[in-house]
Amino acid sequence: MVTYIVRRFLYSIPVLFAASVLIFFSVTVAGDPLATLKQNPLASKQTIHNIEKRNHLNDPITTQYAYWLKEAVTNKFGSPLLQPGTKIWDDLKRVIPHTLQLVVLAEVLALLVGISIGVYSAIRQYSIFDYAATTFSFLGFAMPVFWLALMLQILFTNIFIKWHVRIFYTSGLSSQNPGGGIHFWIDRLQHLAIPAMTLMLLSIAQYSRFMRASMLEVVNSDYVRTARAKGLPERKVTLKHALRNALIPVVTVSALNFGALIGGAVITESIFQLDGMGPYFLGALFNQDAYVVMAWLMVTATAVVAFNLIADVLYGYIDPRIRYD
Amino acid sequence: MPEPILSIRDLVVEFATEDGVVHAVDGVTYDVFPGETLGIVGESGSGKSVSQLAILGLIPQPPGRILRGEAEFEGKDLLKMSKKDLRRLRGGQVAMVFQDPMTSLNPVLKIGHQIAEAIQAHQDDVGDKAAKARTIALLELVGVPNPDRRYDQYPHEFSGGMRQRAMIAMAIANDPKLLIADEPTTALDVTIQAQILETLKTAQEESHAATILITHDLGLIAELADRVVVMYAGKVVELTDVQTLFAAPRHPYTVGLMDSLPRLTVDEEWLRPIPGQPPSLISRPPGCAFHPRCFLSQGRTRCRTEEPPLRVIGPDGHLSACHFAEELVGQSSKLIDEPVAGASS
Amino acid sequence: MTETTPEGDVKFPPVVGAGADGATISPATPEAAVVADLPDGIDLVHESGLELKSRSQWAYARRRFVRHRLAMVSLVVLAIILLAGAFANLITPYSFAAQDFAHSGQAPTFKAHHFFGTDVLGRDYFSRVVYGIRTSEKVALIVTLVSTVIGTLIGAVAGYYSGWVDNILMRFTDLILTLPGLAVLLTAAAFIGTGNPIRVAFILALLFWTALARIVRGSFLSLREKEYVEAAKAAGSGDLRIMFRHMLPNAVGPIVVNATLIVGIAILTEAALSFLGFGIQPPNPSLGKLINDGQDVSSSMWWLVTFPGLTIVLIVLCINFIGDGLRDALDPTQRRTRA
Secondary structure: OHHHHHHHHHHHHHHHHHHHHHHHHHHHHHOOOOHHHHHOOOOOHHHHHHHHHHOOOOOOHHHHHHHHHHHHHHOOOOOOOOOOOOOHHHHHHHHHHHHHHHHHHHHHHHHHHHHHHHHHHHHOOOOHHHHHHHHHHHHHHHOOHHHHHHHHHHHHHHHHHHHOOOOOOOOOOOOOOOOOHHHHHHHHHHHHHHHHHHHHHHHHHHHHHHHHHHHHHHHOOHHHHHHHHOOOOHHHHHHHHHHHHHHHHHHHHHHHHHHHHHOOOHHHHHHOOOOOHHHHHHHHHHHOOHHHHHHHHHHHHHHHHHHHHHHHHHHHHHOHHHOOO | OOOOOEEEEEEEEEEEEOOEEEEEEEEEEEEEOOOOEEEEEOOOOOOHHHHHHHHOOOOOOOOEEEEEEEEEEOOEEOOOOOHHHHHHHEOOOEEEEOOOHHHHOOOOOOHHHHHHHHHHHHOOOOOHHHHHHHHHHHHHHOOOOOHHHHOOOOHHHOOHHHHHHHHHHHHOOOOOOEEEEEOOOOOOOHHHHHHHHHHHHHHHHHHOOEEEEEEOOHHHHHHHOOEEEEEEOOEEEEEEEHHHHHHOOOOHHHHHHHHOOOOOOOOOOOOOOOOOOOOOOOOOOOOOOOHHHOOOOOOOHHHHHOOOOOEEEEHHHEEEOOOOHHHHOOOOOOOOOOOOOOOOO | OOOOOOOOOOOOOOOOOHHHHOOOOOOOOHHHHHHHHOOOOOOOEOHHHOEOOOOOHHHHHHHHHHHOHHHHHHHHHHHHHHHHHHOHHHHOOOOOOOOOHHHOOOOOOOHHHOOOOEOOOOOEHHHHHHHHHHHHHHHHHHHHHHHHHHHHHHHHHHHHHOHHHHHHHHHHHHHHHHOOHHHHHHHHHHHHOOEOHHHHHHHHHHHHOHHHHHHHHHHHHHHOOOHHHHHHHHOOOOHHHHHHHHHHHHHHHHHHHHHHHHHHHHHHHHHHHHHOOOOEOOOOOOHHHHHHHHHOOOOOOOHHHHHHHHHHHHHHHHHHHHHHHHHHHHOHHHOOOOO
16 A cells, blocks of 8 residues: 555656656747736846846746746745745645535535435436426536626625625625634635635536446446345445445545636636636736746646655545555 | 245336436236245346345435335245345345445445444344354354454455455344355356355355345356246246256246356367347347247247247146247257256255 | 546447438448348347347437437427527627626616616627627537547557556556646646637647546457457458447447537636636626626626526536436436336
8 A cells, every 4th residue: 555655756757757747848939928917117137137147038938838837846836037035835725625625515515515415316306306407417517607606796795685695705805803723714605605615506517417326336236236135224334335435536526626716716716806816816827927937837737746656545545445455 | 845935026127317217117927935945036127136135125216126026035025024024134034145245335334343243133132252153253254264253353354255245244243044145156256256155055054044046157056955946037937846847847938047057077069159239128028038049939929919928838837928939848958868957866 | 527437348239220411331241231220119029939129229319318308308408408508699689798888787677688787888788798609618518528638549549559558648647637727727827828718728628638538448458458459450350440440439329428518618618717817708608707797786786797697507507417318328227116
């Protein structure tokens, strides 16, 4: 088991290296990172020259890459191109926890709900519930996330305006004076609720479909028939024999989803103005700060790779067949 | 004759599929008596295992459907029984051994646990420790070496033969009165098959259970069965004791099955496979379902138009569903002129 | 969508007459050659008096698809929407950009044909939405074509040659999958620049081929072991000919299903990019941009956000239902039994 994890861990190092090459070269080739700045009449030649010199922008591209990589590894991505006084890592350190709070809240709830719906749909295949769940997930797949976010925002804003009931906040991470301790977290939950709902909808749609398919496959398997043949109550057949096997692919998918959502909640976060990875990234894009963009892409790629690793380990944990190899 | 332990009457099971209704079991009737081994033989798709799965409530419904029939087990109709009572019966008084031990055990649960679970499902008063002790004893009985250690292993750590032993241990865990073995050796290597047969015999002796042996292998029938039901296209086509079946088969399908068997004792002059393929159970051939492949039919109108009833054709209730069964008297099947193992006793 | 078709082996029911529908499998036996001349769906009487109903895979597929009621309804609805978009200039009551301050901020009404209401500048939102559909169509068409071609090529080459070629191509595919899709698109849009639909479409296509490449690779890996491929090799056919004349027709099912799904994802993603301001820029109409325009006044003029969004939902819903129907039709491994 340990060697298995270590081997998978070592394997992810070249993957990240390849990702860094891909990211650096495509961002650099895509255009002059200082193009916008050079058109700005307020930017002096000296400033531009300083930036170019500090980041070795006039060196050959491979040299640039080497400097960038060194800075990324030894100095946690260094400073933004355009604001040399600040540190990229300080910003990332601030926004990553916010994103994690949102993603964990949304995904944990989505998993619980999605799995329940999927299991029930499978054991009551072609029932009204099953059709309703199918319809729901098809709607979920067809709905643009940003549109859903706006609709929920409109809904809850109108509830507040009409009845002056503050159930959930429709933007921001915290109120002005959220208080401390438990009050802070209740306030935070009220702020995260609608964004989490937005993210959840698609995830629930996904997990419930996935779980249903996986469960249907397992329910007709020989070992579930064996479980029935030995006279176990239906509950035990479903929850112990079928569910444990059906969960294997779903756990893997959800681990991958977690990784992908670190950089994948851009739209939701920016609509609800949560100070997370998304708005930070969009800000960097608007400023065309290539170095922040690259750092951000590296962080999200690392998240994906890390959760890939976690998925593999989890997989080995729930499926005894691959534990010793 | 004693009272039958299981008696199936006019059982009809269908499956609704996209291409039409599959008539898997079509009016099947037979009895199983205490202590005996009843062999059910037929090609795949002849409905031989579906009838057993159906009466135990183990076919998925839908698409499966039991249209009519009775299945009395010790006087109670299994088809009218509540789900709960039927569940109590399964794995308790009626136990099954399935065909493929590779897929019939749950891959994520320990072997020992899967057997102990069967014990505790039927005997509420058995604690975890007692269940484990009993399981280890069962594993030992069916010939699993080092049962203590094997108890904590997962199915993938067992070989095919060992898994089938575990399945048998599971089946006899609650001293069943009826043991249904569905192609118990088909998925195994030939060398292992003999061992599993021995294990099955041991299990049978240990539990004194009546056994239904479902197989397509006439050799297995000769070895183990007392009486034999031959099925074709969802119907019983012949029913008799094993000696009579091999000595005087009275259905051309049975004769065909025997002719297609190779023998080790004689130089083989002819191996005669049954021509064609088993019919589609969605649109059965009219008349006798076997007529397109039958050497007796030969274009006779009656075979094509009239469905032959199962009728008494010989002594001791020898049944056959062939219009021209009498023509088989004196016909030479290669197995007829030679005593078969078990047939001479 | 996570519900991709299972990789690899796509089994069709007894393929008698697979060649009938233009699928070019060189008949390996004389019997097959005869069969191939029959129109599909015909009942063949088989040997030894047993009647076996054999249909070609396409007849099977068509029958199953037509039976999928939701897919058929979706096909009709989608056709109406797409035709409306294509003939936007003929059917819209107003032009895309015409302003009318006398009727600004009107709620949806049948009076004066403002079905979806008007915005702050008095522009008719129904007309704007229909023009937006036209843009979505254009983008989706290009994305689907380009990414399907790329995905099929890469998957076919990887699966056919296997070995190190496969290894390199698939590792590259994996690598692309480690990057967050939307972020990469945004980066590309920000640095390369977007604006017109064709450019946006090509940027999307560069990312959307990965799933298909994996699927096609899987099919090709199993197809290359088939007898007719070996026969074609033995007969001295070139690699390209074997890949695209012999093998591709047998991998067409999952490709079609995947292409359908890409249409939906492309429309959703284009809308998202445009909403964030990195996609299609004015004066080009776009559903995502329309929603963005309505965002600021969303609490007073709900219709500006609602209708373009509902339009997207309806289009993508139809496409996904059609995809579902196609999957049922073309992938019989997921054959359903009916109660």
